[in-house]
Amino acid sequence: MKIAIIGAGNMGGATALGLAGALPEAAITVTAKHAATLEKFSARGLQTSLDNVAAARGADLVILGVKPWFLQGVLDELRPVLPGKLVVSFAAGIPASDLAEWLSGSGVTGIYTVIPNLAIEVGESMTFIHEISGTGETLRTVQSLFDAVGQTAVVDERRLHAGMMLASCGTAFALRYVRASAEGGVELGLYPKEAIAAALQTVKGAAALLEARGTHPEAEIDRVTTPGGITIRGLNAMEDAGFTAAVIAGLKA
Ligand SMILES: NC(=O)c1ccc[n+]([C@@H]2O[C@H](COP(=O)([O-])OP(=O)(O)OC[C@H]3O[C@@H](n4cnc5c(N)ncnc54)[C@H](OP(=O)(O)O)[C@@H]3O)[C@@H](O)[C@H]2O)c1
Numbered sequence: 181m182k183i184a185i186i187g188a189g190n191m192g193g194a195t196a197l198g199l200a201g202a203l204p205e206a207a208i209t210v211t212a213k214h215a216a217t218l219e220k221f222s223a224r225g226l227q228t229s230l231d232n233v234a235a236a237r238g239a240d241l242v243i244l245g246v247k248p249w250f251l252q253g254v255l256d257e258l259r260p261v262l263p264g265k266l267v268v269s270f271a272a273g274i275p276a277s278d279l280a281e282w283l284s285g286s287g288v289t290g291i292y293t294v295i296p297n298l299a300i301e302v303g304e305s306m307t308f309i310h311e312i313s314g315t316g317e318t319l320r321t322v323q324s325l326f327d328a329v330g331q332t333a334v335v336d337e338r339r340l341h342a343g344m345m346l347a348s349c350g351t352a353f354a355l356r357y358v359r360a361s362a363e364g365g366v367e368l369g370l371y372p373k374e375a376i377a378a379a380l381q382t383v384k385g386a387a388a389l390l391e392a393r394g395t396h397p398e399a400e401i402d403r404v405t406t407p408g409g410i411t412i413r414g415l416n417a418m419e420d421a422g423f424t425a426a427v428i429a430g431l432k433a
Contacts, residue, residue: 186258194298242258263288290322299330
């Protein structure tokens, strides 16, 4: 498949690197506003261009990785070369109705809002997909592309927003937990590098355990909370400080 990624910033760039690693047979071209942005991608063997139209012309699927406020302008620029192509927008917060209107009469075969997270770079994204228009086949194409770099969920527009909070903003929330945990570890006597390594491996292990066993988090928590023991004391102290309420408030904010 030939893929053009228009806007190789944080998310477009991470997607380019993740897809290049997972699908070596895919032909990926990335574009950006400034030549300096593209250097690291050409160094990794990807095609690069400062010309969005040229990049999209040769592609089957066009991914829009520019900031939401540039999207309409970029779509106007690309319009002549869009017929017959699939369009994927990463723009969080742009309503499906706006995208459908901007692309109406453009001849595209499918329009999707796709929200990955930064872990797409290492093939571990949780990616939410919302179909604005398309067919069963185009949806399968988009889903299989993002399945190659993590897990996907196909959702309606309302759940797309919820998913974005959990999985996309959630990357930052999870990393803040890792940082907090490491800071506590240093206070308890670990060296900073040891504390970060321990926090990371613990989070990875907890996630792997739940995934492998298919259990509810609380069921695993029950297995490590000895009655009267230190783990339940720690959990209750965290809840006293508002842990669960803080996470939910962050997601809702
Ligand atoms: N960051 C996330 O975690 C995340 C998660 C999900 C979705 N998203 C969505 O992804 C999109 C991009 O966000 P981001 O954080 O990746 O932004 P970003 O880091 O600012 O990247 C935007 C990129 O677009 C390029 N660009 C700007 N104007 C352009 C144009 N006319 N033609 C081609 N390229 C152009 C910029 O090039 P230069 O670098 O050369 O200026 C930059 O590399 C947004 O819609 C955002 O809502 C982001």
